[in-house]
Amino acid sequence: MSDYLWDKRGGDPEIERIERTLHVFAQATPPPPLDLRRQPPVRAGVSRVALLIAATLALAVGGAVFTLLERRPTPVWQVTTASGRSTLAIGAWLDTGAGEATVAVADIGTVTMEPGARVRLLDSRAGHHRMELTRGTMHATIWAPPNQFFVETPSTLAVDLGCAYTLTVDEDGGGLVTVLVGWVGFTTGDRESFIPAGFAAVTRPGFGPGTPYSERTSEAYRQALALLDFSPGAGTTPALALVLDQSEERDEVTLWHLLTRVQGPDRDRVFDRLASFVPPPTGVTRDGIRAGDRRMLDAWWDALGLGTTSLWRTWSQQWKDNQPRTRR
Amino acid sequence: MTDIARLVRRAQAGDDDAFGELYQRFARMVHGVVLARIARTEVDDVVQDVFMAAFERLRELREPAAFAGWLAAIARNRAADHGRRLVPVHPVVDTAAPPGTHERLEALAILDAIRSLPEAYSETLVLRLVEGMTGEEIAERTGLTPGSVRVNLHRGMKLLREKLT
Numbered sequence: 001m002s003d004y005l006w007d008k009r010g011g012d013p014e015i016e017r018i019e020r021t022l023h024v025f026a027q028a029t030p031p032p033p034l035d036l037r038r039q040p041p042v043r044a045g046v047s048r049v050a051l052l053i054a055a056t057l058a059l060a061v062g063g064a065v066f067t068l069l070e071r072r073p074t075p076v077w078q079v080t081t082a083s084g085r086s087t088l089a090i091g092a093w094l095d096t097g098a099g100e101a102t103v104a105v106a107d108i109g110t111v112t113m114e115p116g117a118r119v120r121l122l123d124s125r126a127g128h129h130r131m132e133l134t135r136g137t138m139h140a141t142i143w144a145p146p147n148q149f150f151v152e153t154p155s156t157l158a159v160d161l162g163c164a165y166t167l168t169v170d171e172d173g174g175g176l177v178t179v180l181v182g183w184v185g186f187t188t189g190d191r192e193s194f195i196p197a198g199f200a201a202v203t204r205p206g207f208g209p210g211t212p213y214s215e216r217t218s219e220a221y222r223q224a225l226a227l228l229d230f231s232p233g234a235g236t237t238p239a240l241a242l243v244l245d246q247s248e249e250r251d252e253v254t255l256w257h258l259l260t261r262v263q264g265p266d267r268d269r270v271f272d273r274l275a276s277f278v279p280p281p282t283g284v285t286r287d288g289i290r291a292g293d294r295r296m297l298d299a300w301w302d303a304l305g306l307g308t309t310s311l312w313r314t315w316s317q318q319w320k321d322n323q324p325r326t327r328r
Numbered sequence: 329m330t331d332i333a334r335l336v337r338r339a340q341a342g343d344d345d346a347f348g349e350l351y352q353r354f355a356r357m358v359h360g361v362v363l364a365r366i367a368r369t370e371v372d373d374v375v376q377d378v379f380m381a382a383f384e385r386l387r388e389l390r391e392p393a394a395f396a397g398w399l400a401a402i403a404r405n406r407a408a409d410h411g412r413r414l415v416p417v418h419p420v421v422d423t424a425a426p427p428g429t430h431e432r433l434e435a436l437a438i439l440d441a442i443r444s445l446p447e448a449y450s451e452t453l454v455l456r457l458v459e460g461m462t463g464e465e466i467a468e469r470t471g472l473t474p475g476s477v478r479v480n481l482h483r484g485m486k487l488l489r490e491k492l493t
Contacts, residue, residue, distance in 0.1 A: 005456065005463075006462065006463040006464075006478060006481065007463060014489075018438060018457055019457050019460065021435045021438060022457050022458045024435055025368060026359075026458050026459050027355055027375075031351065031352065031356075107388055107390070143388070145391070145394070163401075164404075180404070181401050181404050181405065182401070197448070198447055198448075214446075216446075249483070249487075250446050305475060305478075305479030306479075
């Protein structure tokens with residue numbers, strides 16, 4: 001990579017020309033005065049995230065409430081609905097019915113529940129907060145460090161890795177997570193999926209988490225992945241062919257997950273497609289990947305430039321320690 | 329404790345001057361994160377909203393060293409929310425642009441090309457190419473690792489070159 005792109009040293013005529021052209025859009029120096037007294041704009045048709053942030057702000061600016069939260073010895077989950085505020089006790093269920101509810105998750109984030117959602121608070125203590133979503137849709141924004149907020153669903157455990165995401169559970173217990181910011185981990189038994197921002201993943205009872213896919217992929221691509229994940233042996237060859245054919249560089253995450261989810265010659269084909277975007281680093285061999293060598297898989301993951309597996313493995317072990325005691 | 333962490337602690341204790349200093353230091357980053365996602369004419373309003381939200385919620389931030397990533401997340405959320413309300417984004421950008429020189433139209437075209445890239449790349453490229461931040465500054469101000477920023481710059485610039493040729 002050009003040094004100039006990283007640290008502006010050395011010069012690069014093309015990049016310098018782009019910089020000069022784009023400078024017209026840059027933040028003014030100094031920036032305009034900050035007006036902290038103005039009201040945020042409220043518009044009709046505000047999105048779920050807007051509701052979530054507005055609810056968060058409302059809690060934050062409620063001085064008395066905030067002070068109470070600060071002084072409370074144990075975490076408190078405060079629920080705000082159209083009819084008022086209440087506190088969600090450990091073990092208690094929350095059904096949103098026809099309305100919407102915003103839940104302040106102790107002091108680490110907020111969750112907005114859509115109408116028709118049903119959740120239960122399972123545990124809440126410093127560094128560990130766990131809820132259960134049995135149906136409906138929730139939007140979570142968590143600003144605590146990774147691995148502190150867990151959501152159990154009928155088919156997987158969602159682990160927050162520092163992010164904002166939407167999680168839906170349908171009537172059959174299947175789930176869908178869509179990540180807006182950061183990462184979410186899905187884990188069931190030995191099967192785990194890492195879902196970054198801009199990606200989504202489905203989960204099915206009895207199978208656990210599916211392969212993450214970019215939200216920019218086609219419907220056919222997603223259907224093909226679902227076939228690979230949840231109908232093994234049934235028409236997987238054309239499904240894999242479609243996935244490999246339509247995969248682009250952004251789909252490295254998808255291909256990496258597939259390395260351990262297909263077998264035999266199919267794994268070789270995934271190997272070749274992933275290698276066309278990110279060559280396997282030194283020490284990573286076809287034979288090793290065929291054999292499912294964890295160290296080689298981790299090394300290849302590291303080469304994607306998305307973070308090191310040492311962190312994932314540490315968290316993964318903690319997830320395993322935190323697996324639900326009962327699994328439907 | 330870093331300089332930024334000290335400012336965060338002071339701001340959490342009610343020191344408005346300290347928050348003002350944080351604003352001065354992070355305004356470019358927030359501006360770039362928002363500009364990568366929404367219409368140019370809406371950016372300044374959203375940047376103000378981001379800092380207002382941060383000001384109101386600052387006491388909830390337990391770890392001052394996490395301020396950069398925390399603020400960047402607020403900016404991304406605000407921009408994403410705002411962007412959804414203003415769909416489609418690109419026509420808004422183009423029609424809102426005042427008629428101007430060839431250079432201005434070219435700038436809009438390049439900005440549009442950057443925005444069409446995956447989010448991680450477009451955000452990093454806007455911070456680098458529009459806001460003029462170095463890779464290290466981007467990492468410091470967004471809470472991303474230098475390695476991630478380097479990858480995003482490298483891959484994003486490669487894709488941008490392909491789009492511009």
